[in-house]
Amino acid sequence: MNQNDQNTPGVRPMRRIMIAVDDSNASRQALRFAARIASPQAEVRIVCVADQPGAWIAGGAFTAGDAWITDTIATARKSLHAEAELTLEQALAAFKGRCAAVEGLVVGQGGESGAVVQALVAAARDWRADLLVVGARHRGRVKRWVDGSVSGALAVAAPCPLLVVPDEYATHESRAELGLARVVLATDGSEPSVHAIGAAMRLLSPPTILRAVYVVDRSGVAADPVPGSALQEAMSAQGRKALAAAVGQLAPSGCTTETQLVATALIRDDVAHAVLRDAQAWDADLVVLGTHGRRGVARWLLGSVAQRAVEVTHLPLLLVGPAQA
Template sequence: MFDSILVPTDGSPGSERAFEAAATLARTHDTTVHVLSVVDEHGPTDDWDYDGDSPAAAFIESQANHVDTEDLSVTAAVREGVVHDAVLDYADETDINLIVMGTHGRTGVRRFLLGSVTEKVVRLADVPVLSVKADAEPGTVSFDDILLPTDGSSGAEAAIEPAGALASVTDATVHLVSVVDTRSLGVDVGSSVIVDELESVATDAVENTSDRLSEMGVETVETAIAHGVPYRAILDAIEEADADLVIIGTHGRTGIDRYLLGSVAEKLVRTSPVPVMTVRASDAGEEQ
């Protein structure tokens, strides 16, 4: 599924962790990795410290010290402009299937550009975006346990195909979780009935998703129903499953609250201790 992977780089540790993750996926899918450096027309450039033909080419060379690049097909590119626009334009021009970016989990860091930029790309990209924390442990990345949250919406369904495609190739275990959001419910009898209905919806969501994954060749699927604040419950599920990766669907371009996994996905990008792949539903752009 991931025939062409893009790693935008600003030379930060987040970019290095993103490249490591991209290299793992590239070997799994026999994929070309594009490394893109963008000269930000609105930001400082003094922190760039590269020798060689281009910042991207120098970055690739520097990664060869701890990432085996000999068996990888890697392409270097440089663009100038507004960073997130340049990333999205390059992805469109070169038929990228996956964007892998580093993130600091916060905004306002001027020296490293890929904090807030990552969140903009997550909202706007037409292809999946894998966000990797800058403070992740350096070295080889593995995706043996994948957490796949679902609420049964079209946004959640968008994440099934990439999760299944990756898990079927790597023999990963997929951990399905659906969260019953009980924040606005009281403790009266009526609330109990509503909780039962929400649990029924959640159960249907994980069962239907499990069936879809099995049809895609995923051999090991585990399911769970959780209660509470969705993104916090998902964070707990990451720890319980010892997950290496979260794949979550989103209508993140619009940020409409009725799509549960829109705002939840963005919170996970900022707070998850493991990489998060966001997958935008194809119809998200139609919502206003």
């Protein structure tokens, strides 16, 4: 029996799960992980964004009014739509007989990553999804800057909790039928962390083992006028307080919970790497992070632990914004 049959008292489970797919290995890993954690009572909607015909349709000596161009574009659109439907057919097979209801849907006419993000955000919002699941392919910095990152953009824009599964993640065969066995929940004591833990509890039940972690960020200690040891002790005290609050919030789940203070290196390190290093060493199945939902200049200046985590993770991430619990 899937552990998600047993719900935490007073906590509404995640029953409407939307999974975005394409023909990549990342999508296949996302499907496998979603099938592993979905309750038999869940409703699953698998969506595929059909691309537009390539950029060659713009410019040149011909216009969209030319008959042969119009016919060629129509043929290309049909072909791309057929490819999307085939992708959906293959994806639906992963959930056959596993959930209360499973359906597939071709959405939008994507093309560029920004349009794909908009189509997925609209689809998740219109369907009132409890959870949006996507795969992630890691790219070099230049390519990511030019092409954008669908999963990274969704970390800010998704209207519901976002589960990101990297293409290199492989489910432990021994845990394939166990749901979530080991989960790391990062907290900094902030409201977004409280929201993230609240959302995670909608997926959790015994015998899941939980590990709440607080990162003592030592990267700025050297430049601080307060002596390093005193400042680190103050941060550690704040961390212990945040961890105690997290344990109290998680208590109704009935799951075994442990806590850990984690420190960054003094140089060339960040909170995202520290959380993920600890999670990998602990053999976690999932890492939970709250996001502040910052956009534009504020996010650029202040940085985003969640988006940095998307870029470098080798483990599935559950990202939860302030209003998504």
